[in-house]
Amino acid sequence: MMIEVNNVTKVYGNRKAVDNISFSVDSGEIVGFLGPNGAGKSSTMKMITGFMPPTSGTIKIAGYDIIEDSIKAKKHIGYLPEVPPLYLDMTVEAYLAFVCELKEVPNDKKKSTVDKVINEVGLKDVRKRIIKNLSKGYKQRVGLAQAIIGDPDVLVLDEPTVGLDPKQIKEIRDIIKELGKKHTIILSTHILPEVSMICDRVIIINKGKIVAVDSTENLTDTIGKSKRYFLKVIGSVEKISTTLKGINGIKNFKSKTDSKENCIDVDVETDVDHDLRKEIFFSFAKQNLAIIEFRPVNYSLEEVFLQLTTDEEVNDNENADNIQKGA
Amino acid sequence: MKMLTIYKRELKSYFLSPLAYVLVGFLLLISGYFFATFVLSTQYALMSPVFGNMVFVFMFVSPILTMRLISEEMKNGTDQLLMTSPLRITDMVLGKYFAALTVYTLSLVISLIYPLYLKIYSKPDFGPILTGYIGTFLMGAAFIAIGIFASSLTENQLIAGVIGFSILLLFWIISWLGDVFQGTAKNIVDNISLLQRFNNFQNGVLSLNDVVFYLSVIIFFVFVTIMVVDKRRWS
Numbered sequence: 001m002m003i004e005v006n007n008v009t010k011v012y013g014n015r016k017a018v019d020n021i022s023f024s025v026d027s028g029e030i031v032g033f034l035g036p037n038g039a040g041k042s043s044t045m046k047m048i049t050g051f052m053p054p055t056s057g058t059i060k061i062a063g064y065d066i067i068e069d070s071i072k073a074k075k076h077i078g079y080l081p082e083v084p085p086l087y088l089d090m091t092v093e094a095y096l097a098f099v100c101e102l103k104e105v106p107n108d109k110k111k112s113t114v115d116k117v118i119n120e121v122g123l124k125d126v127r128k129r130i131i132k133n134l135s136k137g138y139k140q141r142v143g144l145a146q147a148i149i150g151d152p153d154v155l156v157l158d159e160p161t162v163g164l165d166p167k168q169i170k171e172i173r174d175i176i177k178e179l180g181k182k183h184t185i186i187l188s189t190h191i192l193p194e195v196s197m198i199c200d201r202v203i204i205i206n207k208g209k210i211v212a213v214d215s216t217e218n219l220t221d222t223i224g225k226s227k228r229y230f231l232k233v234i235g236s237v238e239k240i241s242t243t244l245k246g247i248n249g250i251k252n253f254k255s256k257t258d259s260k261e262n263c264i265d266v267d268v269e270t271d272v273d274h275d276l277r278k279e280i281f282f283s284f285a286k287q288n289l290a291i292i293e294f295r296p297v298n299y300s301l302e303e304v305f306l307q308l309t310t311d312e313e314v315n316d317n318e319n320a321d322n323i324q325k326g327a
Numbered sequence: 328m329k330m331l332t333i334y335k336r337e338l339k340s341y342f343l344s345p346l347a348y349v350l351v352g353f354l355l356l357i358s359g360y361f362f363a364t365f366v367l368s369t370q371y372a373l374m375s376p377v378f379g380n381m382v383f384v385f386m387f388v389s390p391i392l393t394m395r396l397i398s399e400e401m402k403n404g405t406d407q408l409l410m411t412s413p414l415r416i417t418d419m420v421l422g423k424y425f426a427a428l429t430v431y432t433l434s435l436v437i438s439l440i441y442p443l444y445l446k447i448y449s450k451p452d453f454g455p456i457l458t459g460y461i462g463t464f465l466m467g468a469a470f471i472a473i474g475i476f477a478s479s480l481t482e483n484q485l486i487a488g489v490i491g492f493s494i495l496l497l498f499w500i501i502s503w504l505g506d507v508f509q510g511t512a513k514n515i516v517d518n519i520s521l522l523q524r525f526n527n528f529q530n531g532v533l534s535l536n537d538v539v540f541y542l543s544v545i546i547f548f549v550f551v552t553i554m555v556v557d558k559r560r561w562s
Contacts (some may be wrong), residue, residue, distance in 0.1 A: 049411040052560050074413045085408035087336070087342045101332040102412040146408065 001060075001185040002027045002154055004049060010208075011044050015041040019208035020057070025201075028151070030180040030266035032199035032216070033188035040208040041084055041188040045158050046113060048186070055172060061245030062153055078152035078183075082159055084143025088132040092123055092142055095131060096149065110196075119144040121175055137168035142171065148179060157187040161194060174199055187223065191206040229277070231266040232258070232293035233284065243287050249274045263292060329414045333422025335427075341430050344356070350388050351434040358383045362441045371530070372449035373443060375529045378459040382466050382525060385431070386495050389467065392430060393474025394488035396423045397556065401482035420553050424475050424510070431467045435460065444525020455531030465541035469521060470495060472548035480557040498522070 004023040010018040017039040025031050035041050046052040048059055049291045051065040059066045064073035087095055095112060100110045118127055121141045126134055131142060140160070147155055155163060160176060161169045176198055179185065189195060195202050195215050204212040233240055237255050244266075245254050252269040277294070284291050341347035341501075361380040366372070397420075400406040409419055445451040477491030502520035517523045521544070524537045 038490070039333060051407055051410050053498075071413045071415070072412055077411055079407065079411045083402055083404045087340070087405055088403070089340055090336075094339075096498045098332065098336050099408070102329070102409070104413060109452075119454040143445075 001025070004058075004060040005044075005048065005114065005187065006058045008038070008044070008047060008054045008059060011055045016208050018054070021205070021208070021210050022057075023155075023203055023213060024125075026183055027184050028180075030176075030187070030202060032195035032202045033186060034190070034192070034195055035188075035205040039205045041205060042158055043208075044190060045079075045156050045186070046056060046081075046204070049077050049156050050074055050216045051079075051081075056185075062248045068105075074115045074254055075150075075324045078147035078149070080143045080147040080154045080155075081162055081298065082162070084139055085146070086131050086139060086142060089130065091130055092118070092134075094125045094133060095142065096145060099146045099149045103152075105150050108184060113149060117149055119176075120148065121145045122171065127162055136166050137172075140164060140168070140172065140177075140290050143314065146182070151182075153184055154184045155185045155187075157185065159188055159190075161189070190262065193202070201270050205254070205280075227270050227272055228297040229268045229270070229280075230293070230295055231268065231280075231291055232261070233266055233289050233291055234263045235287070235289040237264055238262060239287055240284075240289060243283050243289065244268065244280075247276060247279050247283055249276050267297070328418075329396050330418040330422040330425075331412075332424050333409075333419050337423050337426035338429055340427065344395070346392075347430050347433075349465075350392055352431065354384055354388055354434045354562070355437055357381075358438060359441075360436050366445070372445045372451035372454045372460050374445070377441060378463045378523075381463055383468050385470060386499065387492070389470040390477070390488040390491035390495070393471055394478050394484045394491060395425060398480075398482050398484045398487045399550070402461050402484070405538070416553050416556050418478075420478065420549060420556065421473065422547055424471065424552075428468055428470045431471060432448050432464065435464060435467075438504040452531075455529070458528045458531050458533045465538065465545075466521060466525050469541050469544045469548075472545040472552075473498075476548040476552045476555070479552045479559075480507075480524065488515065511559050 001024050005021060005023050007020050007022055008018060009016065009020050021040075021044065028084070031043050038079070043052070048052045048061070050059075050068070050070050061073040062076040064076070066073045087098070090098070095115060096114045097110060100113050105113050118124055121126075121144050123138065123141055123145060126138055131139065134142065140163075147157065157176065161172050164172060173194065174187065176187065180198070184257050187198070199216055201213070202217050203210060209321065237257065240255055241253070244250050249271045250268060251271065253266060255264050255266045258265050268280070281291065281294070358377055358381045362374075362377045365376050396559075397406075400409065419501075428441055441458050442451065442453070445456075473494050474491040478487040479489050479492060480490060498521045502522035504516050508516055518540075521541075524540055527534060527537050
């Protein structure tokens with residue numbers, strides 16, 4: 001276990017920013033930390049990195065308690081905070097050399113380490129420039145370079161792509177994916193596609209509580225207890241609905257006339273346990289209903305996220321409970 | 328040695344900006360002016376009034392020298408790098424303290440040119456000059472300790488500067504109270520007054536008592552700074 005978080009709570013004044021959360025991250029995993037603004041992501045990361053002690057609960061990094069054994073634990077951590085911690089008056093090289101000393105890189109390896117991280121995050125063109133004059137994207141890269149100096153086992157990245165342009169975002173994501181081959185990474189974001197693109201596992205947090213923990217695929221697949229399909233059918237709405245009612249295991253369906261293509265769009269929800277695609281196909285064929293499109297529908301992370309983090313709808317709460325039990 | 332890492336970066340940062348040059352230059356300009364006018368007008372080969380002036384000017388200069396030390400780290404978020412690195416808070420505070428002290432010492436070293444002049448053109452008594460330098464150094468070191476403490480209190484540099492200056496002013500004013508009070512009260516006030524003890528150094532008296540007093544003030548404020556930085560994380 002690279003990161004172990006046990007019953008951690010953080011209270012600011014009388015507000016609970018993080019409310020009794022527990023999770024662990026295996027060595028080599030990339031875990032996404034997902035939640036709306038103010039959900040407690042940054043607070044949790046600040047506690048994992050030892051910047052801020054928890055009000056209660058314990059955190060272990062590579063087996064060392066972040067409070068009791070803080071110096072040993074911190075040797076295993078690279079941290080990129082929300083705003084990269086840069087000394088604006090230094091050049092990129094000088095800054096990275098300073099970080100090398102902080103992270104106890106031996107003197108004879110200092111130069112090669114700086115060269116290596118500069119290559120890894122693509123800072124070659126700006127290595128002699130003063131950080132103050134760099135663009136936001138480059139500053140973010142210097143922040144990332146700083147975090148990976150000394151090859152820490154654990155990388156904690158707080159919204160690593162925020163505020164960058166699409167090209168830079170893609171580049172930073174590629175760098176993170178590459179880093180994920182050697183490091184355990186925990187990254188926070190409120191951009192959902194980012195998570196499905198980079199992470200093995202997602203922890204969804206809202207109002208300081210963990211709402212769901214699952215692999216990226218499972219989370220989108222198994223939300224609720226149903227599978228969803230989308231069909232385009234040539235025929236009439238009535239005929240379709242009687243046909244579907246005749247099939248066992250269909251939980252719900254909605255049909256809508258698509259006047260453009262002169263057909264009917266049907267959303268079908270079925271049990272998870274049964275694959276009803278064959279039955280649906282043959283029943284429709286028997287009724288002379290031509291299926292011209294038939295595909296499974298995954299809940300997008302956006303949908304999952306909204307379902308899990310908004311508690312207005314009763315139905316959604318049930319789903320959230322299920323996920324939590326499943327995790 | 329992590330303290331050295333912090334020390335080097337901090338010192339470089341002083342000289343990357345015009346700040347250190349301006350402050351050292353200003354200190355030397357004022358003390359040089361007083362030295363020249365005093366020596367020329369009195370024809371005495373004495374340094375003691377110059378020490379008094381240097382300390383007085385440094386009371387205004389030291390808050391500017393120290394106000395950014397810790398507050399700037401908090402403002403820029405660079406404390407997040409330091410506090411999540413395998414680095415002790417003590418090393419961080421001491422590294423910064425010694426960097427500021429080095430800038431101050433540099434101006435003292437350059438000011439050694441004054442006694443050199445006296446030596447060339449006259450026969451000065453080097454005893455009081457030596458104790459005067461020791462006193463001026465210790466006094467400045469205490470000012471810097473108070474300044475770094477003020478800097479740890481807020482992430483706003485300007486407020487840190489004002490707090491630092493206010494504390495220094497308070498210490499200064501206390502010595503005036505010594506003349507108002509009598510008996511035990513006067514004793515206490517004289518004992519905690521930074522200025523009263525400085526007079527001893529100026530007059531060529533070097534007592535362990537005074538040295539220990541200044542060292543205690545320095546250690547006290549540096550220690551409290553470490554506590555403040557550490558405590559802030561828990562709040």
